[in-house]
Amino acid sequence: MRRRTFLQALNLGIVSATCYSGPGYGMSIVDFLDKNNDDNELSYHRIQQVNFSSVKLKYPRLVGKNARLDLHGHGPEVEICYIKTDKGAMGWASLRGSKRDAEQVANTLIGKKVSELFACRIGTLDDRHIAFDIALHDLAGVILQKPVYALLGKKKPFITDYYSGMIYFDDLEPTDKPAGIDRILEECHDDYKLGYRQFKLKIGRGHKWMSSKEGLQRDIDVTKAVAAAFPDCGILVDGNNGFSVDQFIQYLKGIHSVDLFWIEEPFHETVADYQKLRSYMQGEGRSTLLADGEADPNPALLKELFSKKLLDVHLTDIEGLGFTNWRKLMPELKKLGAKASPHAWGSQLKSYYTAHLAGGLGNTVTIEGVTSTSADVDLSSYRIKDGKLIPPSTPGFGMTLIKKL
Helix, strand or coil: CCHHHHHHHHHHHHHCCCECCCCCCCCEHHHHHHHHHHHHHHCCCEEEEEEEEEEECECCCCECCCCCCCCCECCCEEEEEEEEECCCCEEEEECCCCHHHHHHHHHHCCCCEHHHHEECCCEECCHHHHHHHHHHHHHHHHHHCCEHHHHCCCCCCCCEEEEEEEECCHHHCCCCCCCCHHHHHHHHHHHHHHCCCEEEEECCHHHCCCCHHHHHHHHHHHHHHHHHHCCCCEEEEECCCCCCHHHHHHHHHHCCCCCCCEEECCCCCCHHHHHHHHHHHHHHCCCCEEEECCCCCCHHHHHHHHHCCCCCEECCCHHHHCHHHHHHHHHHHHHHCCEECCCCCCCHHHHHHHHHHHHHHCCECCEEECCCECCCEECCCCEEECCEEECCCCCECCCEECCCC
């Protein structure tokens, strides 16, 4: 019998009517002891190797422009690290930051007990090791034979809506013979067949790729066309800071009959501009969520915007902020009455990491989907059901490396 199991059995007769009222926020003694015993279990493993590699992800189609950037291509080559212990456990994940930065601190992990680097109730313990943050979560899950959402305290995960984040300006491609709005509808149809019931439409064509007037009208026409073709789906829009507040209000006037699920980054966030937008929306009876914080987030400004109820959804990237830092941020968002939806664009790995963050902590309004295939990693254990992303109950993040390391 493992030490953890033995201690749970020993205490079984006294825990049923007793609750711990300290840092566990009302958890039962058995849950509290289980968390501590999990950390004890981690202490039996020492880091033996830290290595680096990459995995290739492939999108189902070419992803085009947004308001600021040109073609996004066919899929990324994602730098990863994999960490092995002296007991043979192995965890892996994409890096937070660059491989070069990670290599400079990798040796500081060697020989350490996993419990010196990671605690189930917190995550990664030292900011120096943030590059390995997600891999340490995976490793802890593998050692403890638990999915990551269970490490966060949820035996059965919260299940969250899942949107396609891959609807870009593909109506403008190819440049010598643009496909038009029909291309956008085809892509939405393809994503609908995959199980998505929310679509995020990129808007802001007039910022860079079309004249201001023509771009605005195309944004309006695309939004109305998708809403009409998929009446059972939620519509999200993302301006990538390609509008002024007045231009964006003109866009909203053009789609007055469309009930948007959320509005993302319509312009560079300021208190004054969001006050103007919120006031307009309230006057029109729109309850659409306002989401921001992806691009170059300013934590102090974001906190002010959420405190003043000018924003509803926090978007900072799951890797950019870090999994552990997201665990710290989530309770603060709850206090502010704000929701989360960590940015995950670029890599389906990030979508799946977010499924565990949301699965363990809740408070996540929807998850960004980046549909991909890979010959390097098995992505098949995650499912889309009724427009929601279902994470697997297998250890760690439940993704097996196929690539020979």
